[in-house]
Amino acid sequence: MNIKEVAARAGLPAKTIRYYEEIGLIRPARSENGYRSFGAADLHKLAFIGRARGLGFTIEDCRALLALYEDRERASADVKALAGAHLTRIEAKIAELQAMKRTLAGLVAACAGDDRPDCPILSGLSESGCD
Amino acid sequence: MNIKEVAARAGLPAKTIRYYEEIGLIRPARSENGYRSFGAADLHKLAFIGRARGLGFTIEDCRALLALYEDRERASADVKALAGAHLTRIEAKIAELQAMKRTLAGLVAACAGDDRPDCPILSGLSESGCD
DNA sequence: TATGGGGCTTCCCGTGACTGGAAGGTCAAG
DNA sequence: CTTGACCTTCCAGTCACGGGAAGCCCCATA
Numbered sequence: 537m538n539i540k541e542v543a544a545r546a547g548l549p550a551k552t553i554r555y556y557e558e559i560g561l562i563r564p565a566r567s568e569n570g571y572r573s574f575g576a577a578d579l580h581k582l583a584f585i586g587r588a589r590g591l592g593f594t595i596e597d598c599r600a601l602l603a604l605y606e607d608r609e610r611a612s613a614d615v616k617a618l619a620g621a622h623l624t625r626i627e628a629k630i631a632e633l634q635a636m637k638r639t640l641a642g643l644v645a646a647c648a649g650d651d652r653p654d655c656p657i658l659s660g661l662s663e664s665g666c667d
Numbered sequence: 668m669n670i671k672e673v674a675a676r677a678g679l680p681a682k683t684i685r686y687y688e689e690i691g692l693i694r695p696a697r698s699e700n701g702y703r704s705f706g707a708a709d710l711h712k713l714a715f716i717g718r719a720r721g722l723g724f725t726i727e728d729c730r731a732l733l734a735l736y737e738d739r740e741r742a743s744a745d746v747k748a749l750a751g752a753h754l755t756r757i758e759a760k761i762a763e764l765q766a767m768k769r770t771l772a773g774l775v776a777a778c779a780g781d782d783r784p785d786c787p788i789l790s791g792l793s794e795s796g797c798d
Numbered sequence: 799t800a801t802g803g804g805g806c807t808t809c810c811c812g813t814g815a816c817t818g819g820a821a822g823g824t825c826a827a828g
Numbered sequence: 829c830t831t832g833a834c835c836t837t838c839c840a841g842t843c844a845c846g847g848g849a850a851g852c853c854c855c856a857t858a
Contacts, residue, residue, distance in 0.1 A: 592767045616780035636723045649747035
């Protein structure tokens, strides 16, 4: 399988797959002509990485997850800890964004949005919030 | 006011303030010795930027917001449009993170988290989800 | 056999918004 | 005079790629 086909099957851009090889996430074989030659195992790994990335895991998380995946003597506790930490990060990020959303939505709602210059959004950004 | 003081008052790292000057967000005066010399207006601008950044606006958004802030003939509709677009982006990001959270929480909940290798998290990442 | 058009390769630069660190000038206190 | 805190500039790195150039390789068609 050449890169374009494995890219289509894994749902990843070819560029991304070359990048994953560069950083050592995958090690596809090479044909005589120098082309990368992907087998079923490579495809499987790439799909795995793609799904992990889709859940927001970092590349280093993916590396660790792959290592655990390939370690038949792993403890599921290790996987759970990794995923749990990531879940916590996601929840923190959601909370942060929701706080932004609340503030911003309040400002936007207060703004007339007409052709006059008075604007509670700019006032809100301008004021120190201590008064 | 030297950079350290304005940094403390604006609640931004000095490095960040130098960066903001480099990209043209602010133009502090210079003392004879070459040190940046910040006035009240600079501090006010930096605090404005800091708050906008805190609400998740990009630097380019901040540039536009500052321009609107300093334009006495602005239309509040322009500000509202900018903020509204940002609000939409935030909401989309929250939805994306919540989808991740749901999937991930399901996997984590299904994982025993003991010393055995069986792990629904790894299985979930490994499977194509079509079955 | 020429040629055209994909596909493949490597390499380098750019992204956003900083952050860290090195090398060196300046200033006030002891 | 020295020490140490502060300031300056410049360069490199972050994260996870994406764009694009320059140059092979391969196959089909005329």
